[in-house]
Amino acid sequence: MRPDINYNPQNKDLEIGGLSAAAIAEKFGTPCYVYSANAIQARLKTLQRALGAAGIGERTTICFACKANDRLGVLAEIAALGGGADIVSGGELKKTMSAGIPPEKIVYSGVGKSREELQSALDAGILQINVENGQELKLISEIAKSAKAHKPHGTGISLRYTPNISSDTHHKTATGHTENKFGLSEHAVTTLARTAKEAPHLRMQAISIHIGSQIVNLDNYDTAFQKLRALVDKLAEEGITLSHIDLGGGMGISYGRGTEIDIEAYTRLIARHFGDTDHKLIIEPGRYLVAEAGVLIGKVLYTKERASKAFAILDAGMDALMRPALYDSWHDIVPLHAPDKDAPLKTYDIAGPICETGDIFGNARTLPELRPGDRLAVLDTGAYGATMSNRYNARPSIPEILVKDGACRLIVQPPSIDDIIDAERKLVFESRVKT
Numbered sequence: 128m129r130p131d132i133n134y135n136p137q138n139k140d141l142e143i144g145g146l147s148a149a150a151i152a153e154k155f156g157t158p159c160y161v162y163s164a165n166a167i168q169a170r171l172k173t174l175q176r177a178l179g180a181a182g183i184g185e186r187t188t189i190c191f192a193c194k195a196n197d198r199l200g201v202l203a204e205i206a207a208l209g210g211g212a213d214i215v216s217g218g219e220l221k222k223t224m225s226a227g228i229p230p231e232k233i234v235y236s237g238v239g240k241s242r243e244e245l246q247s248a249l250d251a252g253i254l255q256i257n258v259e260n261g262q263e264l265k266l267i268s269e270i271a272k273s274a275k276a277h278k279p280h281g282t283g284i285s286l287r288y289t290p291n292i293s294s295d296t297h298h299k300t301a302t303g304h305t306e307n308k309f310g311l312s313e314h315a316v317t318t319l320a321r322t323a324k325e326a327p328h329l330r331m332q333a334i335s336i337h338i339g340s341q342i343v344n345l346d347n348y349d350t351a352f353q354k355l356r357a358l359v360d361k362l363a364e365e366g367i368t369l370s371h372i373d374l375g376g377g378m379g380i381s382y383g384r385g386t387e388i389d390i391e392a393y394t395r396l397i398a399r400h401f402g403d404t405d406h407k408l409i410i411e412p413g414r415y416l417v418a419e420a421g422v423l424i425g426k427v428l429y430t431k432e433r434a435s436k437a438f439a440i441l442d443a444g445m446d447a448l449m450r451p452a453l454y455d456s457w458h459d460i461v462p463l464h465a466p467d468k469d470a471p472l473k474t475y476d477i478a479g480p481i482c483e484t485g486d487i488f489g490n491a492r493t494l495p496e497l498r499p500g501d502r503l504a505v506l507d508t509g510a511y512g513a514t515m516s517n518r519y520n521a522r523p524s525i526p527e528i529l530v531k532d533g534a535c536r537l538i539v540q541p542p543s544i545d546d547i548i549d550a551e552r553k554l555v556f557e558s559r560v561k562t
Protein backbone atom coordinates (compact mmCIF):
# COMPACT_ATOMS: atom_id res chain seq x y z
CA MET A 128 0.00 0.00 0.00
CA ARG A 129 1.22 3.48 -0.82
CA PRO A 130 2.13 5.31 2.36
CA ASP A 131 0.27 8.62 2.83
CA ILE A 132 -1.29 8.64 -0.68
CA ASN A 133 -4.90 7.50 -0.62
CA TYR A 134 -7.39 7.42 -3.45
CA ASN A 135 -11.02 7.55 -2.55
CA PRO A 136 -12.99 6.12 -5.50
CA GLN A 137 -16.25 7.33 -3.97
CA ASN A 138 -15.54 11.06 -4.09
CA LYS A 139 -12.90 10.53 -6.77
CA ASP A 140 -10.21 12.48 -5.04
CA LEU A 141 -6.72 11.61 -4.11
CA GLU A 142 -5.38 12.63 -0.72
CA ILE A 143 -1.73 13.41 -0.40
CA GLY A 144 -0.59 13.89 3.17
CA GLY A 145 -4.24 14.44 4.07
CA LEU A 146 -4.68 17.23 1.51
CA SER A 147 -6.90 17.07 -1.56
CA ALA A 148 -4.87 16.60 -4.76
CA ALA A 149 -7.60 18.42 -6.70
CA ALA A 150 -7.29 21.42 -4.37
CA ILE A 151 -3.49 21.42 -4.74
CA ALA A 152 -3.84 21.33 -8.53
CA GLU A 153 -6.36 24.16 -8.34
CA LYS A 154 -3.90 26.25 -6.34
CA PHE A 155 -0.72 25.58 -8.32
CA GLY A 156 -2.14 24.77 -11.76
CA THR A 157 -1.40 21.79 -13.97
CA PRO A 158 0.73 20.00 -14.85
CA CYS A 159 2.56 19.66 -11.55
CA TYR A 160 4.32 17.09 -9.43
CA VAL A 161 3.21 16.64 -5.82
CA TYR A 162 5.22 14.72 -3.21
CA SER A 163 4.42 13.61 0.32
CA ALA A 164 7.19 14.16 2.87
CA ASN A 165 5.49 11.71 5.23
CA ALA A 166 5.52 9.01 2.58
CA ILE A 167 9.27 9.45 2.03
CA GLN A 168 9.89 9.34 5.78
CA ALA A 169 7.68 6.26 6.17
CA ARG A 170 9.61 4.35 3.52
CA LEU A 171 12.97 5.30 4.94
CA LYS A 172 11.88 4.30 8.44
CA THR A 173 10.53 0.96 7.15
CA LEU A 174 13.90 0.25 5.58
CA GLN A 175 15.79 1.36 8.70
CA ARG A 176 13.56 -0.90 10.85
CA ALA A 177 14.09 -3.86 8.52
CA LEU A 178 17.87 -3.40 8.66
CA GLY A 179 17.66 -3.21 12.45
CA ALA A 180 15.52 -6.35 12.65
CA ALA A 181 18.08 -8.20 10.53
CA GLY A 182 20.80 -7.13 12.98
CA ILE A 183 22.68 -4.94 10.49
CA GLY A 184 21.12 -1.54 11.21
CA GLU A 185 24.11 -0.14 13.06
CA ARG A 186 26.63 -0.92 10.36
CA THR A 187 24.60 -0.04 7.28
CA THR A 188 24.51 3.40 5.68
CA ILE A 189 21.51 4.08 3.46
CA CYS A 190 22.79 6.19 0.58
CA PHE A 191 19.71 7.43 -1.29
CA ALA A 192 20.31 7.23 -5.06
CA CYS A 193 19.35 10.82 -5.67
CA LYS A 194 19.05 10.42 -9.42
CA ALA A 195 15.59 9.13 -8.53
CA ASN A 196 14.65 12.51 -7.09
CA ASP A 197 17.21 15.22 -6.45
CA ARG A 198 14.94 18.03 -5.28
CA LEU A 199 16.34 19.83 -2.24
CA GLY A 200 12.98 19.55 -0.48
CA VAL A 201 13.11 15.77 -0.90
CA LEU A 202 16.82 15.43 -0.07
CA ALA A 203 16.30 17.44 3.13
CA GLU A 204 13.77 14.81 4.29
CA ILE A 205 16.35 12.08 3.72
CA ALA A 206 19.05 14.10 5.49
CA ALA A 207 16.80 14.74 8.50
CA LEU A 208 16.44 10.99 9.07
CA GLY A 209 20.16 10.38 8.86
CA GLY A 210 20.25 9.17 5.26
CA GLY A 211 23.25 9.54 2.99
CA ALA A 212 23.40 9.81 -0.79
CA ASP A 213 24.58 7.95 -3.85
CA ILE A 214 25.47 10.53 -6.49
CA VAL A 215 26.46 10.31 -10.14
CA SER A 216 27.53 13.87 -10.98
CA GLY A 217 29.07 17.06 -9.66
CA GLY A 218 25.60 18.58 -9.78
CA GLU A 219 24.22 15.88 -7.51
CA LEU A 220 27.19 16.39 -5.16
CA LYS A 221 26.31 20.07 -4.81
CA LYS A 222 22.61 19.37 -4.38
CA THR A 223 23.02 16.67 -1.73
CA MET A 224 25.47 18.77 0.28
CA SER A 225 23.24 21.84 -0.02
CA ALA A 226 20.39 19.76 1.40
CA GLY A 227 22.48 18.91 4.46
CA ILE A 228 23.74 15.41 3.62
CA PRO A 229 27.25 15.19 5.09
CA PRO A 230 30.11 14.22 2.76
CA GLU A 231 30.97 11.26 5.04
CA LYS A 232 27.69 9.70 3.89
CA ILE A 233 28.09 10.32 0.16
CA VAL A 234 29.24 7.70 -2.34
CA TYR A 235 29.95 8.64 -5.94
CA SER A 236 28.88 6.10 -8.59
CA GLY A 237 28.64 6.67 -12.34
CA VAL A 238 30.39 5.47 -15.42
CA GLY A 239 31.69 8.81 -16.71
CA LYS A 240 32.98 11.13 -14.01
CA SER A 241 34.95 14.11 -15.33
CA ARG A 242 38.19 15.41 -13.79
CA GLU A 243 36.38 18.48 -12.45
CA GLU A 244 33.65 16.36 -10.89
CA LEU A 245 36.17 14.03 -9.27
CA GLN A 246 38.16 17.01 -8.02
CA SER A 247 35.10 18.49 -6.29
CA ALA A 248 34.22 15.13 -4.71
CA LEU A 249 37.75 14.65 -3.42
CA ASP A 250 37.91 18.21 -2.15
CA ALA A 251 34.65 17.64 -0.27
CA GLY A 252 36.09 14.49 1.32
CA ILE A 253 33.21 12.14 0.48
CA LEU A 254 32.97 8.60 1.86
CA GLN A 255 33.91 6.73 -1.30
CA ILE A 256 34.26 6.82 -5.04
CA ASN A 257 32.94 3.80 -6.91
CA VAL A 258 35.47 3.34 -9.68
CA GLU A 259 34.41 2.02 -13.08
CA ASN A 260 37.72 1.54 -14.91
CA GLY A 261 41.51 1.69 -14.69
CA GLN A 262 41.81 5.09 -16.36
CA GLU A 263 39.45 6.56 -13.81
CA LEU A 264 41.48 5.04 -10.96
CA LYS A 265 44.65 6.62 -12.36
CA LEU A 266 42.96 10.00 -12.62
CA ILE A 267 41.67 9.81 -9.03
CA SER A 268 45.13 8.86 -7.84
CA GLU A 269 46.57 11.98 -9.53
CA ILE A 270 43.91 14.28 -8.14
CA ALA A 271 44.01 12.79 -4.64
CA LYS A 272 47.54 14.16 -4.10
CA SER A 273 46.27 17.70 -3.97
CA ALA A 274 42.71 17.21 -2.71
CA LYS A 275 41.62 19.86 -0.22
CA ALA A 276 39.99 17.43 2.21
CA HIS A 277 42.49 15.89 4.55
CA LYS A 278 41.97 12.13 4.56
CA PRO A 279 44.70 10.70 6.80
CA HIS A 280 44.22 7.21 5.38
CA GLY A 281 43.62 8.29 1.78
CA THR A 282 40.55 8.67 -0.37
CA GLY A 283 38.17 5.72 -0.08
CA ILE A 284 38.07 3.71 -3.28
CA SER A 285 35.48 1.11 -4.20
CA LEU A 286 35.67 -0.96 -7.36
CA ARG A 287 32.34 -1.61 -9.03
CA TYR A 288 32.04 -5.30 -9.75
CA THR A 289 29.77 -6.69 -12.48
CA PRO A 290 28.70 -10.12 -11.22
CA ASN A 291 27.62 -11.02 -14.76
CA ILE A 292 24.04 -11.95 -14.02
CA SER A 293 20.87 -11.17 -15.94
CA SER A 294 18.43 -9.54 -13.52
CA ASP A 295 14.66 -9.95 -13.88
CA THR A 296 13.97 -6.40 -14.96
CA HIS A 297 13.56 -4.27 -18.07
CA HIS A 298 16.58 -4.67 -20.33
CA LYS A 299 17.19 -0.92 -20.21
CA THR A 300 17.55 -0.97 -16.42
CA ALA A 301 19.62 -4.15 -16.05
CA THR A 302 23.23 -3.36 -15.13
CA GLY A 303 24.68 -6.57 -13.73
CA HIS A 304 25.90 -8.14 -16.97
CA THR A 305 29.25 -7.62 -18.66
CA GLU A 306 27.34 -6.80 -21.86
CA ASN A 307 26.35 -3.52 -20.16
CA LYS A 308 28.65 -0.53 -19.82
CA PHE A 309 28.76 -0.61 -16.02
CA GLY A 310 31.37 -2.04 -13.71
CA LEU A 311 34.37 -4.32 -13.94
CA SER A 312 34.86 -8.05 -14.44
CA GLU A 313 36.16 -10.14 -11.56
CA HIS A 314 39.58 -10.22 -13.17
CA ALA A 315 39.66 -6.44 -13.62
CA VAL A 316 38.53 -5.87 -10.01
CA THR A 317 41.29 -8.13 -8.72
CA THR A 318 43.96 -6.42 -10.82
CA LEU A 319 42.84 -2.89 -9.98
CA ALA A 320 42.46 -3.72 -6.28
CA ARG A 321 46.17 -4.56 -6.20
CA THR A 322 46.97 -1.22 -7.87
CA ALA A 323 44.67 0.75 -5.55
CA LYS A 324 46.12 -0.94 -2.47
CA GLU A 325 49.60 0.27 -3.34
CA ALA A 326 48.62 3.73 -4.60
CA PRO A 327 49.61 6.61 -2.32
CA HIS A 328 46.69 8.84 -1.21
CA LEU A 329 44.14 6.11 -1.93
CA ARG A 330 42.57 3.55 0.38
CA MET A 331 41.21 0.37 -1.17
CA GLN A 332 37.99 0.45 0.84
CA ALA A 333 35.17 -1.50 -0.82
CA ILE A 334 33.73 -3.51 -3.64
CA SER A 335 30.36 -2.27 -4.91
CA ILE A 336 27.67 -3.76 -7.08
CA HIS A 337 24.41 -2.54 -8.56
CA ILE A 338 22.65 -5.17 -10.62
CA GLY A 339 19.76 -3.11 -11.95
CA SER A 340 16.61 -1.29 -11.04
CA GLN A 341 13.04 -2.34 -10.19
CA ILE A 342 14.07 -5.77 -8.93
CA VAL A 343 11.54 -7.71 -6.88
CA ASN A 344 12.86 -11.25 -7.25
CA LEU A 345 15.29 -11.81 -4.40
CA ASP A 346 17.00 -14.65 -6.27
CA ASN A 347 18.77 -11.96 -8.31
CA TYR A 348 20.25 -10.43 -5.18
CA ASP A 349 21.01 -13.86 -3.73
CA THR A 350 23.16 -14.77 -6.71
CA ALA A 351 24.84 -11.37 -6.85
CA PHE A 352 25.60 -11.27 -3.11
CA GLN A 353 27.02 -14.79 -3.24
CA LYS A 354 29.40 -13.82 -6.04
CA LEU A 355 30.30 -10.59 -4.29
CA ARG A 356 31.06 -12.37 -1.02
CA ALA A 357 33.27 -14.88 -2.83
CA LEU A 358 35.22 -12.03 -4.40
CA VAL A 359 35.59 -10.16 -1.09
CA ASP A 360 36.91 -13.35 0.53
CA LYS A 361 39.29 -13.99 -2.36
CA LEU A 362 40.73 -10.49 -2.04
CA ALA A 363 41.09 -10.95 1.72
CA GLU A 364 43.14 -14.11 1.11
CA GLU A 365 45.49 -11.94 -0.95
CA GLY A 366 45.82 -9.49 1.89
CA ILE A 367 43.42 -6.93 0.44
CA THR A 368 41.03 -6.38 3.32
CA LEU A 369 38.13 -4.04 2.87
CA SER A 370 36.33 -1.90 5.41
CA HIS A 371 33.09 -1.54 3.40
CA ILE A 372 30.84 -3.48 1.04
CA ASP A 373 28.41 -1.54 -1.17
CA LEU A 374 25.36 -3.55 -2.26
CA GLY A 375 23.80 -0.97 -4.61
CA GLY A 376 20.10 -0.29 -4.99
CA GLY A 377 17.36 -1.57 -7.26
CA MET A 378 14.66 -2.57 -4.77
CA GLY A 379 11.43 -2.68 -6.74
CA ILE A 380 7.92 -1.45 -5.97
CA SER A 381 4.55 -2.79 -7.15
CA TYR A 382 3.44 0.12 -9.37
CA GLY A 383 -0.05 -0.65 -8.16
CA ARG A 384 -0.41 -4.08 -9.67
CA GLY A 385 2.69 -6.26 -9.35
CA THR A 386 4.47 -7.45 -6.26
CA GLU A 387 6.96 -5.27 -4.47
CA ILE A 388 10.19 -6.41 -2.96
CA ASP A 389 9.83 -8.06 0.45
CA ILE A 390 12.05 -5.61 2.26
CA GLU A 391 12.41 -7.70 5.43
CA ALA A 392 13.45 -10.71 3.37
CA TYR A 393 15.87 -8.47 1.47
CA THR A 394 17.59 -7.27 4.65
CA ARG A 395 17.67 -10.83 6.02
CA LEU A 396 19.34 -11.90 2.78
CA ILE A 397 22.02 -9.25 3.28
CA ALA A 398 22.54 -10.48 6.84
CA ARG A 399 22.78 -14.08 5.62
CA HIS A 400 25.57 -13.23 3.17
CA PHE A 401 27.45 -10.59 5.15
CA GLY A 402 26.28 -10.92 8.77
CA ASP A 403 29.37 -12.84 9.85
CA THR A 404 31.82 -10.21 8.58
CA ASP A 405 32.73 -6.93 10.24
CA HIS A 406 32.46 -4.82 7.09
CA LYS A 407 30.42 -1.66 7.12
CA LEU A 408 27.60 -1.97 4.61
CA ILE A 409 26.21 0.55 2.14
CA ILE A 410 22.93 0.27 0.25
CA GLU A 411 21.75 2.66 -2.47
CA PRO A 412 17.96 2.60 -2.77
CA GLY A 413 16.36 5.19 -5.05
CA ARG A 414 12.93 4.21 -6.32
CA TYR A 415 11.98 2.28 -3.17
CA LEU A 416 12.18 5.43 -1.05
CA VAL A 417 10.44 7.98 -3.25
CA ALA A 418 8.47 6.50 -6.16
CA GLU A 419 5.20 6.01 -4.33
CA ALA A 420 5.55 9.37 -2.59
CA GLY A 421 4.92 11.35 -5.79
CA VAL A 422 2.12 11.94 -8.27
CA LEU A 423 1.98 13.83 -11.53
CA ILE A 424 -1.24 15.78 -12.02
CA GLY A 425 -2.39 16.74 -15.50
CA LYS A 426 -5.55 18.18 -17.01
CA VAL A 427 -7.54 16.85 -19.94
CA LEU A 428 -7.25 19.34 -22.80
CA TYR A 429 -9.30 17.37 -25.31
CA THR A 430 -10.89 14.03 -25.88
CA LYS A 431 -10.60 12.59 -29.35
CA GLU A 432 -12.55 9.79 -30.99
CA ARG A 433 -10.92 7.53 -33.54
CA ALA A 434 -12.53 4.63 -35.35
CA SER A 435 -10.96 2.08 -33.04
CA LYS A 436 -10.41 3.96 -29.79
CA ALA A 437 -10.69 7.19 -27.84
CA PHE A 438 -7.85 9.39 -26.66
CA ALA A 439 -7.67 11.77 -23.75
CA ILE A 440 -5.04 14.41 -24.47
CA LEU A 441 -3.47 15.84 -21.30
CA ASP A 442 -1.46 18.99 -20.69
CA ALA A 443 1.28 16.74 -19.23
CA GLY A 444 3.43 14.65 -21.53
CA MET A 445 6.60 12.65 -21.91
CA ASP A 446 8.61 15.83 -21.37
CA ALA A 447 7.45 15.70 -17.73
CA LEU A 448 7.40 11.90 -17.32
CA MET A 449 9.60 9.82 -19.59
CA ARG A 450 9.16 6.39 -18.03
CA PRO A 451 6.20 5.08 -20.06
CA ALA A 452 7.82 6.17 -23.34
CA LEU A 453 11.26 4.94 -22.33
CA TYR A 454 10.43 1.64 -20.63
CA ASP A 455 6.77 0.97 -21.51
CA SER A 456 6.26 1.25 -17.78
CA TRP A 457 2.87 0.98 -16.11
CA HIS A 458 1.51 3.74 -13.89
CA ASP A 459 -1.95 3.71 -12.33
CA ILE A 460 -3.94 6.71 -13.56
CA VAL A 461 -6.86 7.99 -11.51
CA PRO A 462 -9.39 10.76 -12.16
CA LEU A 463 -9.65 13.72 -9.79
CA HIS A 464 -12.83 15.19 -11.14
CA ALA A 465 -15.92 15.81 -9.07
CA PRO A 466 -18.10 12.76 -8.50
CA ASP A 467 -20.67 12.14 -11.15
CA LYS A 468 -22.49 9.00 -10.21
CA ASP A 469 -24.12 8.74 -13.62
CA ALA A 470 -20.90 9.11 -15.66
CA PRO A 471 -20.53 6.00 -17.82
CA LEU A 472 -17.18 4.26 -17.93
CA LYS A 473 -15.16 4.69 -21.07
CA THR A 474 -11.80 3.39 -22.31
CA TYR A 475 -9.05 5.81 -23.36
CA ASP A 476 -5.45 5.94 -24.40
CA ILE A 477 -4.07 8.65 -22.11
CA ALA A 478 -1.76 10.78 -24.24
CA GLY A 479 0.33 13.91 -23.81
CA PRO A 480 0.69 16.95 -26.07
CA ILE A 481 4.18 16.09 -27.39
CA CYS A 482 4.67 15.47 -31.09
CA GLU A 483 5.67 11.83 -30.66
CA THR A 484 3.46 8.79 -31.14
CA GLY A 485 5.09 7.31 -28.05
CA ASP A 486 3.82 10.15 -25.87
CA ILE A 487 1.31 7.90 -24.08
CA PHE A 488 1.01 7.45 -20.31
CA GLY A 489 -1.32 4.46 -20.55
CA ASN A 490 -3.22 2.46 -23.15
CA ALA A 491 -6.81 1.28 -22.86
CA ARG A 492 -7.49 2.79 -19.45
CA THR A 493 -11.10 2.59 -18.36
CA LEU A 494 -12.20 5.70 -16.47
CA PRO A 495 -15.42 7.63 -15.89
CA GLU A 496 -16.12 9.49 -19.12
CA LEU A 497 -13.72 12.43 -19.37
CA ARG A 498 -14.39 16.01 -20.32
CA PRO A 499 -11.95 18.82 -21.07
CA GLY A 500 -10.83 20.34 -17.78
CA ASP A 501 -10.96 17.06 -15.82
CA ARG A 502 -7.81 16.28 -13.92
CA LEU A 503 -5.99 12.98 -13.80
CA ALA A 504 -3.23 11.86 -11.45
CA VAL A 505 -0.46 9.56 -12.66
CA LEU A 506 0.65 7.63 -9.58
CA ASP A 507 4.03 6.41 -8.34
CA THR A 508 5.92 9.10 -10.18
CA GLY A 509 8.11 10.33 -7.33
CA ALA A 510 11.14 8.49 -8.74
CA TYR A 511 12.68 9.08 -12.17
CA GLY A 512 9.84 11.50 -12.95
CA ALA A 513 10.87 15.13 -12.54
CA THR A 514 14.58 14.27 -12.59
CA MET A 515 14.27 12.77 -16.08
CA SER A 516 12.10 15.59 -17.42
CA ASN A 517 13.22 17.77 -20.30
CA ARG A 518 12.14 20.75 -22.36
CA TYR A 519 11.26 19.00 -25.61
CA ASN A 520 8.85 20.94 -27.82
CA ALA A 521 9.94 24.13 -26.00
CA ARG A 522 7.82 23.21 -23.04
CA PRO A 523 9.21 24.49 -19.76
CA SER A 524 9.59 22.10 -16.83
CA ILE A 525 6.73 21.97 -14.38
CA PRO A 526 6.34 23.11 -10.75
CA GLU A 527 6.84 20.66 -7.90
CA ILE A 528 5.06 20.77 -4.57
CA LEU A 529 5.83 19.07 -1.26
CA VAL A 530 3.10 18.26 1.24
CA LYS A 531 4.25 18.12 4.85
CA ASP A 532 2.46 18.40 8.17
CA GLY A 533 -0.85 19.28 6.57
CA ALA A 534 0.55 22.10 4.42
CA CYS A 535 1.81 22.26 0.85
CA ARG A 536 4.78 24.22 -0.38
CA LEU A 537 6.25 24.94 -3.78
CA ILE A 538 9.72 23.37 -3.81
CA VAL A 539 10.61 23.76 -7.49
CA GLN A 540 9.58 26.68 -9.69
CA PRO A 541 11.28 26.10 -13.03
CA PRO A 542 12.15 28.96 -15.37
CA SER A 543 9.28 30.10 -17.57
CA ILE A 544 9.53 30.02 -21.34
CA ASP A 545 10.11 33.80 -21.24
CA ASP A 546 13.06 33.32 -18.86
CA ILE A 547 14.50 30.73 -21.23
CA ILE A 548 14.05 32.97 -24.28
CA ASP A 549 15.58 35.94 -22.44
CA ALA A 550 18.67 33.93 -21.53
CA GLU A 551 19.10 32.75 -25.14
CA ARG A 552 18.34 36.18 -26.56
CA LYS A 553 21.11 37.73 -24.45
CA LEU A 554 23.60 35.25 -25.85
CA VAL A 555 22.46 35.37 -29.46
CA PHE A 556 21.41 38.95 -30.08
CA GLU A 557 22.88 41.07 -27.30
CA SER A 558 26.32 39.62 -26.61
CA ARG A 559 29.19 41.42 -28.35
CA VAL A 560 31.64 38.68 -27.49
CA LYS A 561 32.24 36.30 -30.37
CA THR A 562 34.25 33.15 -29.88
Ligand SMILES: Cc1ncc(COP(=O)(O)O)c(C=O)c1O
Binds near residue numbers: 339376411412
Ligand atom coordinates in the same frame (compact mmCIF):
# COMPACT_ATOMS: atom_id res chain seq x y z
C1 LIG B 1 24.82 2.72 -8.96
C2 LIG B 1 23.37 2.86 -8.69
N1 LIG B 1 22.95 2.73 -7.42
C3 LIG B 1 21.63 2.84 -7.10
C4 LIG B 1 20.68 3.09 -8.07
C5 LIG B 1 19.25 3.22 -7.66
O1 LIG B 1 18.43 2.29 -8.23
P1 LIG B 1 16.94 2.16 -7.73
O2 LIG B 1 16.31 3.49 -7.90
O3 LIG B 1 16.34 1.14 -8.60
O4 LIG B 1 17.00 1.74 -6.30
C6 LIG B 1 21.07 3.19 -9.40
C7 LIG B 1 20.08 3.42 -10.46
O5 LIG B 1 20.32 3.50 -11.61
C8 LIG B 1 22.45 3.09 -9.71
O6 LIG B 1 22.88 3.20 -10.97
